[in-house]
Amino acid sequence: xxxxxxxxxxxxxxxxxxxxxxxxxxxxxxxxxxxxxxxxxxxxxxxxxxxxxxxxxxxxxxxxxxxxxxxxxxxxxxxxxxxxxxxxxxxxxxxxxxxxxxxxxxxxxxxxxxxxxxxxxxxxxxxxxxxxxxxxxxxxxxxxxxxxxxxxxxxxxxxxxxxxxxxxxxxxxxxxxxxxxxxxxxxxxxxxxxxxxxxxxxxxxxxxxxxxxxxxxxxxxxxxxxxxxxxxxxxxxxxxxxxxxxxxxxxxxxxxxxxxxxxxxxxxxxxxxxxxxxxxxxxxxxxxxxxxxxxxxxxxxxxxxxxxxxxxxxxxxxxxxxxxxxxxxxxxxxxxxxxxxxxxxxxxxxxxxxxxxxxxxxxxxxxxxxxxxxxxxxxxxxxxxxxxxxxxxxxxxxxxxxxxxxxxxxxxxxxxxxxxxxxxxxxxxxxxxxxxxxxxxxxxxxxxxxxxxxxxxxxxxxxxxxxxxxxxxxxxxxxxxxxxxxxxxxxxxxxxxxxxxxxxxxxxxxxxxxxxxxxxxxxxxxxxxxxxxxxxxxxxxxxxxxxxxxxxxxxxxxxxxxxxxxxxxxxxxxxxxxxxxxxxxxxxxxxxxxxxxxxxxxxxxxxxxxxxxxxxxxxxxxxxxxxxxxxxxxxxxxxxxxxxxxxxxxxxxxxxxxxxxx
Numbered sequence: 108x109x110x111x112x113x114x115x116x117x118x119x120x121x122x123x124x125x126x127x128x129x130x131x132x133x134x135x136x137x138x139x140x141x142x143x144x145x146x147x148x149x150x151x152x153x154x155x156x157x158x159x160x161x162x163x164x165x166x167x168x169x170x171x172x173x174x175x176x177x178x179x180x181x182x183x184x185x186x187x188x189x190x191x192x193x194x195x196x197x198x199x200x201x202x203x204x205x206x207x208x209x210x211x212x213x214x215x216x217x218x219x220x221x222x223x224x225x226x227x228x229x230x231x232x233x234x235x236x237x238x239x240x241x242x243x244x245x246x247x248x249x250x251x252x253x254x255x256x257x258x259x260x261x262x263x264x265x266x267x268x269x270x271x272x273x274x275x276x277x278x279x280x281x282x283x284x285x286x287x288x289x290x291x292x293x294x295x296x297x298x299x300x301x302x303x304x305x306x307x308x309x310x311x312x313x314x315x316x317x318x319x320x321x322x323x324x325x326x327x328x329x330x331x332x333x334x335x336x337x338x339x340x341x342x343x344x345x346x347x348x349x350x351x352x353x354x355x356x357x358x359x360x361x362x363x364x365x366x367x368x369x370x371x372x373x374x375x376x377x378x379x380x381x382x383x384x385x386x387x388x389x390x391x392x393x394x395x396x397x398x399x400x401x402x403x404x405x406x407x408x409x410x411x412x413x414x415x416x417x418x419x420x421x422x423x424x425x426x427x428x429x430x431x432x433x434x435x436x437x438x439x440x441x442x443x444x445x446x447x448x449x450x451x452x453x454x455x456x457x458x459x460x461x462x463x464x465x466x467x468x469x470x471x472x473x474x475x476x477x478x479x480x481x482x483x484x485x486x487x488x489x490x491x492x493x494x495x496x497x498x499x500x501x502x503x504x505x506x507x508x509x510x511x512x513x514x515x516x517x518x519x520x521x522x523x524x525x526x527x528x529x530x531x532x533x534x535x536x537x538x539x540x541x542x543x544x545x546x547x548x549x550x551x552x553x554x555x556x557x558x559x560x561x562x563x564x565x566x567x568x569x570x571x572x573x574x575x576x577x578x579x580x581x582x583x584x585x586x587x588x589x590x591x592x593x594x595x596x597x598x599x600x601x602x603x604x605x606x607x608x609x610x611x612x613x614x615x616x617x618x619x620x621x622x623x624x625x626x627x628x629x630x631x632x633x634x635x636x637x638x639x640x641x642x643x644x645x646x647x648x649x650x651x652x653x654x655x656x657x658x659x660x661x662x663x664x665x666x667x668x669x670x671x672x673x674x675x676x677x678x679x680x681x682x683x684x685x686x687x688x689x690x691x692x693x694x695x696x697x698x699x700x701x702x703x704x705x706x707x708x709x710x711x712x713x714x715x716x717x718x719x720x721x722x723x724x725x726x727x728x729x730x731x732x733x734x735x736x737x738x739x740x741x742x743x744x745x746x747x748x749x750x751x752x753x754x755x756x757x758x759x760x761x762x763x764x765x766x767x768x769x
Contacts, residue, residue: 163603163621164650165721167760188530192497193380193465195334195357197530198264203297203356205262210297215533216521219295225257227294231310232349234332235340236325240306240313241429248342249325250310252302256294259354265299266358266383266528267333267351271326271370275302276309287362287386287520296521298528299354303329305370307418307430314430315418317437318373318394318455326361326374327382333359334381358528360466362386362520365479365507369457372487375468376460384527386520388471389479389507392487394455395448395697396480402714403446403690403697404672404735414441446690448697461490467497467535469523471516474718478507482657485597485717492540492596500597502543502719504589515542515591515766539593539763543719546589593764598655600755607643607730607750619643619730619752628748631665635742639733642678643752647725655719656755660732663710663749664691668741669703671734675713677752678729679722687715688735708746 190196200209211220233248240247256263274280286293286300293300306325307315316322331339335352343349359381361371368390375385391397398414415437440451453459468491472484484500491498501516519542525531608626610616617640618626632640660675669691676686689711692700703709713732722728730752734743 162649163652163754163756165653165757165760167651167653167762170762170764186532188526188532191358191381191383191527191530192467193383195381195383197358198356200529200531203264204258210529212525212531215525215531215535216518217296217525217529217531218521219292221256221258221263221295221297223291223295227257228255228259229253231344232332232341233312234329235342236306236313236328238306238313238321238325240316240321240433242432243429245312247306247313247325248311249306249329250304251329251341253299254290254294254301255299255354256297259299263297264354264356265297266356266524267299267301267360268293268524268528269301269303269329269333269359269361269371270363271303271305271329271361271367271374272363273305273308273315273366273370275304284364284367287388288517296524298524301329301333305366314433316433317398317414317418318369318391318457320454322370323373323377323457326370327377327379330359330361330374330379330382333357334379336381356528357381358383360384360386360524360528362388363390364388365390371466372457372464372468375464375466376457378463378465380465382466384467384469384523386469386471386523387484387487389473389476390470390483390487391479392456392458392483395452396482398441400446400448400452401480401688403448403693403700404674404688405446406688413443445692445700447693447700458486458490461487461496462494464491464496467523467527469499469501469519471501471503473503473505473507474720475505476507477716481717485656488541489597497536499538499540499542502541504544504546539595541594541597542591543594544589544591545721589767591766592762594760594762598653598757598760600654600656600757603754603756605645605728605730605752605754607640607745607747607752609747617641617643619645619728628746628750632745632747633742634732634734634745636734636740639731640745642729642731644729645727647727648722649724651721651723653719653721653757653760654754655757657717658685658687658715658755659753660687660689660713660715660730661710661749661751661753662713662732663708663746665706665708665744665746666691666703666741667705667743669705669707671741671743672736673711673713673732673743674735675715675730675732677715678731679720680726681729684720685715685718687713689713705741710749 187200188197200212203209210217212218230253232251232253234251236247236249238247239245255265259265268286270284270286272280272284274284290300303326304311305315306313306322313325328339332341333351333355334357335350335355341349341351360383361374362368362385363371365388368387371385371387372390372392375382394414398412398417415434418437419434440449442449442451468487470484470488472479472481474481484502488498488500499519501519522533522535526533526535603621605619605621606623606626606628608618608620609629610618610626620626634640658677664673671691673689673691674686677684690700691703691709691711694709694711695701732745
């Protein structure tokens with residue numbers, strides 16, 4: 108561990124807890140909150156509960172100081188696992204490269220051990236599927252571009268890391284989206300790297316169908332060929348049949364970001380043997396939650412992205428006539444008219460197939476990612492964790508990008524692949540499953556800016572702050588002064604309701620309060636076109652309070668013409684933290700829109716994007732509600748007597764480790 112990383116390890120002492128600290132100044136940092144909020148070092152401090160009615164609070168157990176220990180091997184297993192979680196035997200490390208000792212393993216990680224001077228081997232293969240999506244009477248074939256360590260020519264056998272994508276036809280994408288640790292590093296660690304075009308894109312055949320069963324099947328067929336399944340067929344550039352059996356260990360991982368992070372989830376949902384690990388960054392677990400849909404609303408913050416239009420943009424290889432029927436099905440299925448969650452969208456809900464996933468899943472997502480909403484990562488993690496499948500979530504503070512900015516994330520990828528592709532017994536199964544980054548000053552989300560980071564000593568490969576190459580830019584590097592917290596799981600929460608009231612002293616003042624008796628609801632609040640509710644603001648919080656999960660606004664509305672959606676935005680001290688939408692037509696279910704009668708009361712639940720953030724003492728929470736889209740000159744009436752902001756409070760947090768990043 109570098110000297111510039113302060114750390115704490117697994118908590119062993121009891122009774123060391125943060126005080127409520129009602130007199131803490133508002134500007135304290137999150138590091139001070141987590142690391143310096145206990146009493147003296149004798150372990151005798153106790154919680155001080157403030158005599159404030161309904162004051163929310165999070166009690167945080169502080170880990171004792173000390174370095175973060177390396178993962179410990181599981182006691183009941185030898186130095187290398189015999190079989191993978193999908194049942195494929197691991198070859199002995201010493202036997203991977205004839206005449207050599209095999210990989211160098213240090214602290215549970217396979218380090219670069221092959222020559223940096225050998226020219227890599229490169230060739231192309233097309234994997235045949237059972238699909239004929241372009242209706243030309245021939246099975247669709249998917250294109251793979253394969254890069255291997257030069258030592259494969261001498262008999263080296265390697266596991267495989269696949270980088271699937273929708274965008275390899277775009278030269279700018281190829282330069283920007285490099286493998287997470289760099290192709291050269293993966294080759295030196297003894298991996299084969301494969302770049303795979305999904306169906307209907309770039310050099311692959313067929314028609315793009317976007318996250319459906321056909322695309323899942325196609326991705327699984329790629330894995331089967333790489334894992335030497337005899338039923339999987341591959342062909343070289345001359346059309347001759349080829350297999351991977353001579354060089355593959357039959358252990359495969361998939362990684363990528365955005366659509367490239369979505370395809371690994373889809374392949375894993377097929378339960379394919381040999382797919383041992385996936386690393387989806389900013390991946391989509393349910394297409395409905397991405398393609399111009401969020402709780403029955405089309406959010407236009409980033410422009411409208413339609414699934415059927417998206418398919419056409421990148422399906423450049425097949426003549427349009429061959430994909431006419433396929434695209435017609437997409438046009439009919441998306442149902443942009445009602446926005447309902449139909450069978451078309453259910454087929455594209457990979458989360459529903461999570462029970463099939465065998466691959467260990469290492470997820471990363473940015474809290475300020477408003478492209479692929481955070482819901483996609485959080486719901487995938489929580490589902491797999493409930494099923495007791497191997498999973499870990501890194502919830503970083505940046506936006507729609509990979510977290511190449513920090514050594515701990517790069518180490519985690521190395522540990523993950525060492526365990527699941529080589530069978531190294533490094534104890535990742537016993538590691539904390541949830542890691543979150545909190546930026547300096549306990550900011551909760553957003554592009555934080557700051558000075559570009561030039562000191563790359565805190566990364567393993569210098570794999571950030573490379574704007575000239577287009578691979579990364581300064582925002583990819585972690586900002587100095589933040590903290591990283593590891594926890595065994597997403598914290599348990601309870602719902603705390605805040606009431607949207609008018610201040611009793613003034614009918615015009617808007618108050619957000621956890622005390623139902625403070626202020627009054629008064630008459631319904633009427634919103635007209637172009638106007639919002641105004642800001643309902645809490646009193647300064649007296650306690651350090653953490654919220655983790657999905658925030659809801661539950662309200663009763665009347666619409667004069669029955670056609671307006673709703674939007675709400677949550678702020679902490681004026682900084683936008685999260686927001687969400689609601690379509691009153693889906694007040695019963697997303698599967699069937701209801702006709703909204705004018706001037707009729709309906710109970711509506713507005714869902715915001717999940718976040719994990721702490722509100723320090725002295726800071727305020729506020730919420731603003733507005734009518735959103737589809738306006739026809741109508742008004743929206745909010746019944747404040749039946750309106751609450753429902754917050755997922757963390758009553759007690761138990762960090763396993765806290766790292767301060769300097």
